[in-house]
Amino acid sequence: MSTLGTTTFGPSGVPGALGEPTTRPASRRRRRGSTPATIAVVVVAAIWFFPIYYMIIDAFKPSYDLLTFPPQLWPSHWTLSNFQQAFTVNGAGPTVPQPSFLSSLFVSLVVSLVVVLFSVAISMFAALAAARFNFRGRGPMLVALLVAQMVPFAALLIPIFIELNKLGLIFTLPALIIAYVAPVLPFTIWTLRGFVAAVPADIEEAALTDGCSRLSAFRKVIFPLIAPGLVATSIFAFLLAWNDFAYANIILGNSGSIFGGSQETATVWLVSLINPSRVTPWGELFAASLIFTIPVMVFFLVIQRRLAAGLTAGAVKA
């Protein structure tokens, strides 16, 4: 029973986050919900949602309603001007021209898409090898992947920065893409391996018996079955790059930093709007944040059934 998303083939019957698992006796015998627990859940939901609610309504408040006390928990005036100005507001100082919000969104999109395409393509092969073949070195390979998973994302920044600088790539988009592949790749291999392994080998063997080649068995049997997992994995890999700030701030440089750099990602652009030397344009900031965040929220709601499974499988990094 799923409320969001559809029931799909998944790794070893991992239950949906919202609905009950499909074949567990536990769910059938569950008691009816209790009222105190329901009230507590609703209260927590309200508390956890408040910051997002406040961001949303503040994106629609005119500035004279934002800088007012007491704060308005429901806007007395609504405006769309913040969204217009988000595309023209400039966060950096007067001397340094800052890339526009639109161009920073474009940079984020291009970088994230290339990272996903590259990582998922090469990890698909590695995942197949790890899940479907028994070969000398498979054990060490899995251990290496787990260890690579455990390497903190932040730990790689300094050496990667020096290396990219040596190669003359620093402050370019390819540099950022290379840097993001480092944390994304172990995660995508590990997660896809789980999805491939969950496809019963019998199905594949049946296809082979029926005259499929190994390649067409993969294309016609395994691939359709792991497609949902592939989508979920891709979205996570995408988000890792899309939401990152630290790497982008250093490797691309930012218009306010000593390193210069003429391109920045949307997160770097958003952070540069808060500047101690002047009043923060909160309305524009939240309007831009909303534009940046809404697609991600929609993605997450679409794949939510797979969130827990995908993440514990891959032990993704933040």
Place this chain on the structure above:
Amino acid sequence: MNAVGDIPATPRRRHLGIRSTRPGAELPSPAGPGSVAPATSRAARRLVGRWVPYALSSPALLVLAAIVGFPLVFCLVVSFQKFGGYQLVTGGPTLWVGFSNYQRLFTTDFVPVLIRTLLFTAGTVGMTLIIGMGLAMLMRRAHTWARVLLTVVLVIVWAVPQVTSSQIFIWIFDPAYGVVNWVLSSLHLGSYASLSQHQWYNYPVSVLALGGAIVVWGAVPFVAITLFAGLLQIPEELYEAARVDGAGFMSQLRTITLPLLLPILLLLGVLSIIWDFNVYNQIYVLQQVGGISSETTTFGIWGYNEAFVSNNYAAGGAVTMIGVLLLLLVTGAAVRMMVRGART
């Protein structure tokens, strides 16, 4: 174990994290769902050469070696050299300095930064796991509509980038126009608003507490949803039997829930420790507002500042290596268990 197609003497069993057949044995294992032993299929033996798996995995492994393995080794090497802005720009001569980078770190900021980071990590990981576990248990008992509501909220919160959540919290805690100061004043809990605007960003403790709150707010969804998925797989009969035997809430928690969720809790704990120990974005954004940085610097910020603010990449590398080593010590045992799970 040899190359392709070697069939083990006994058919390989599905490994599901917990070896016994006791209830709950189907919880997602740390190794991940579907960590099934490879299919040593007849088909594989018949149709492909033994070079195939190597060809399939080598592109990914080469890339990994180049951008994860090599940088890690390089980081260790650099931490024993003199490597500043000059070496960065000119590629200058390699100067080995032994342990002097480490020595300087240990004699300057190491102890306060370490204590701060450990307290911060313990606080955020503890809060995240406790709140996440509490929510998962509440969701199990709540009406369906409330559970769906909370899940939707959690999923939305999960999707918010750390940079954005930090900015929202900064605005909510704004000294002049913030909701928090207004609520605290309205409740007559002290004068936080109007004339005496409480400056949350001027005190190291409140900056770190606020950073912790942002971290916990963002981390709870993953933990709660994962634990809830785990809870659903514990058969209700176990609790019924325990109640018949007169077990109260606490003893049910101690004897049923926690032991069966242990593999998941272990994984979540390790991940949370790694993430929170290296926390960067939230504290960086807070420091941009407050202007106090030396008293709020944690390990992640420290290495970054040494490298990119002081232009001392060797020192930054040394901080990184210390951090990795400390994390290995803390999480080593748990990681070994996961590796064992993955290999079998």
